[in-house]
Amino acid sequence: MSKVFNVGIIGPGKIANRFASCFQYVPQAKVYAIASRDAGKAKEFAKTYGASKYYSSYEELLKDPAVDLVYIATPHPFHFEQTLLCLKHGKPVLCEKPLALNLKQVRQMTDMAKETNTFLMEGMWSRFFPAVHKTLDLIKSGVIGDIKALHADFGFSGIPNPEGRLYNMKLGGGAQLDVGVYPMFFALLVLGKPDEIKAFSQLASTGADTTTHALLKYKSGATAHILSSIVTDSPKDGHIMGTLGRIILNTPWHKSEKVTVRLNSGEITEYAFPHSGNGFEYQLQEVVRCLEAGKKECDQMPHSMSLLMAETSDEIRRQGGVRYAED
Numbered sequence: 206m207s208k209v210f211n212v213g214i215i216g217p218g219k220i221a222n223r224f225a226s227c228f229q230y231v232p233q234a235k236v237y238a239i240a241s242r243d244a245g246k247a248k249e250f251a252k253t254y255g256a257s258k259y260y261s262s263y264e265e266l267l268k269d270p271a272v273d274l275v276y277i278a279t280p281h282p283f284h285f286e287q288t289l290l291c292l293k294h295g296k297p298v299l300c301e302k303p304l305a306l307n308l309k310q311v312r313q314m315t316d317m318a319k320e321t322n323t324f325l326m327e328g329m330w331s332r333f334f335p336a337v338h339k340t341l342d343l344i345k346s347g348v349i350g351d352i353k354a355l356h357a358d359f360g361f362s363g364i365p366n367p368e369g370r371l372y373n374m375k376l377g378g379g380a381q382l383d384v385g386v387y388p389m390f391f392a393l394l395v396l397g398k399p400d401e402i403k404a405f406s407q408l409a410s411t412g413a414d415t416t417t418h419a420l421l422k423y424k425s426g427a428t429a430h431i432l433s434s435i436v437t438d439s440p441k442d443g444h445i446m447g448t449l450g451r452i453i454l455n456t457p458w459h460k461s462e463k464v465t466v467r468l469n470s471g472e473i474t475e476y477a478f479p480h481s482g483n484g485f486e487y488q489l490q491e492v493v494r495c496l497e498a499g500k501k502e503c504d505q506m507p508h509s510m511s512l513l514m515a516e517t518s519d520e521i522r523r524q525g526g527v528r529y530a531e532d
């Protein structure tokens with residue numbers, strides 16, 4: 206029988222609960238250990254997901270030799286130090302998006318992964334959906350011709366709490382890093398590094414961007430419009446527009462279960478990809494494949510993409526006037 210990878214989760218909050226729920230669809234991995242600053246919370250989470258171990262400090266979990274992979278699920282400003290700590294302990298890391306607050310941090314993290322020869326991947330879960338694989342195949346097939354425009358958005362109406370993660374700059378507040386990274390990632394995945402960026406943000410009194418628009422311009426003649434918001438519920442559309450037609454990742458595009466191709470000729474083709482679980486299973490399956498193959502980074506979500514994402518986000522934030530102390 207193939208190995209079952211023991212996953213240790215640090216920061217059992219909202220997203221950790223969603224991630225832990227996908228293990229029933231990935232038999233090659235199990236929730237093995239939980240670490241929280243609060244022992245009671247760790248114990249409760251361990252009980253809910255059947256983990257054998259729980260720890261009241263993150264470092265204790267890293268000292269457990271049975272942990273094969275650490276999933277970091279804390280707010281963004283903690284990703285940097287925690288990832289470095291995991292790598293120093295030789296633990297492979299799957300870290301929630303964004304990998305860190307800025308390019309400077311992401312560079313140090315990817316350098317450390319290389320130095321320690323240890324797996325590191327940013328948890329950009331949208332990358333692994335069958336609908337995204339299909340979209341890339343369709344683009345490659347030339348069915349929509351040359352890409353001229355891309356639109357992707359991700360906005361929701363969040364609780365305007367100046368102390369909370371969404372608004373508090375000390376917790377990495379702001380739309381761009383919370384949800385803007387998704388449409389930005391989509392544009393970078395499809396079109397690559399832009400030749401020019403124009404960005405504009407609305408700011409809250411805390412300094413967090415509540416809505417950010419960015420236009421990415423390409424010498425190929427393509428333009429991407431990306432929108433993120435923590436004050437309004439956007440359509441969550443993902444459209445790629447070519448000279449012969451459009452590819453639509455059906456709403457919400459970032460975890461789409463259907464791809465539609467609408468050609469200028471009037472022909473419409475739909476491809477359905479119903480999820481078994483909540484969608485996190487695709488990302489976990491890919492991480493397991495990487496670990497089984499002894500890979501130190503994932504071909505589908507390589508360090509170069511995390512570096513490009515951080516570089517692009519830095520520029521969007523610079524133009525939008527969004528700054529963290531860590532910048």
Ligand SMILES: NC(=O)c1ccc[n+]([C@@H]2O[C@H](COP(=O)([O-])OP(=O)(O)OC[C@H]3O[C@@H](n4cnc5c(N)ncnc54)[C@H](OP(=O)(O)O)[C@@H]3O)[C@@H](O)[C@H]2O)c1
Nearest residue numbers: 216217218219220221241242278279280281301302303370
């Ligand atoms: N992939 C996705 O779809 C998705 C969705 C939502 C969020 N995310 C990402 O996941 C990360 C966590 O988001 P979340 O909404 O799950 O966060 P959260 O519930 O607010 O916090 C997660 C955990 O981080 C620790 N933490 C929280 N505030 C802290 C503080 N002030 N100082 C130190 N530790 C703190 C806590 O762990 P303890 O138990 O140790 O106290 C908490 O349980 C973010 O980077 C976010 O971008 C991803």
